Amino acid sequence: MPPKSNNRRRPTQDRAKATREDILDAAAALFGERGITDTSTNRIAAAAGVSIGTVYRYFPDRATIVEELLTRIQNNIERRFTERVHDLSHTPVQQLVSGVLAAIVDEMVTDVPLVRALIAGLNFYSSGMPELEVRLRLLVKMQIIQTLGPGDDDEYDVLTITIISACFGIVLRTAVLEDRRVRDEVIATTARLVAAFADTEIQARATG
Structure with a gap:
């Protein structure tokens, strides 16, 4: 199935944008190292140095x-x-x-x-x-x-x-x-x- 669309509001402040990019960068590194199916959102949060709640603030799911x-x-x-x-x-x-x-x-x-x-x-x-x-x-x-x-x-x-x-x-x-x-x-x-x-x-x- 195609990934779900992200309908959440995108961040407008520089710090929020930076956090969002940090999460994406961490996910990209982990996907490359472990594969997509073996990378949880909890692991992405830890690698990005943010809480799981912060991840879900920008991305509703891994897809x-x-x-x-x-x-x-x-x-x-x-x-x-x-x-x-x-x-x-x-x-x-x-x-x-x-x-x-x-x-x-x-x-x-x-x-x-x-x-x-x-x-x-x-x-x-x-x-x-x-x-x-x-x-x-x-x-x-x-x-x-x-x-x-x-x-x-x-x-x-x-x-x-x-x-x-x-x-x-x-x-x-x-x-x-x-x-x-x-x-x-x-x-x-x-x-x-x-x-x-x-x-x-x-x-x-x-x-x-």
Whole structure:
């Protein structure tokens, strides 16, 4: 089941915001160390140096903490994506795909233990990832149009879905690799494969 939404009022004072972030940081560290199912809210409270009542003041249950951590990852990925591909207009598709992949992977490898815990303890496609996919589709399609120019909308949708699917597949495999050289090679190889697919589609459209 998808995590419950947190309908509680978010803190407005700096100290309250800091406490909330401390709880999230403690939970992320414990999830990475022990896994999600073996981490209780009591243990999170102890690691954050707060009472269990303080934890429940901001998060009604553990599922909400997981949801908040996923949201934080999503926001950071989108920020990295926007920063990295913003200047990739009118560039080769391979460079665009490489930028998209790198933006997502670079964020997820900042906390490999947490990513491992999320992959092991959650079904990504019932835990907030569809929202990220929809957001990324819009960004990627805009970049494709800027890169390739006006074209068939259905074909661009197919290319967008192909790139996003490659992104999620490569993330699940490379986000847990500690060797940066191997990650870079996998990203580069995937970018070449997607670019070759895109070139074939473009040529078929030109001659069709």
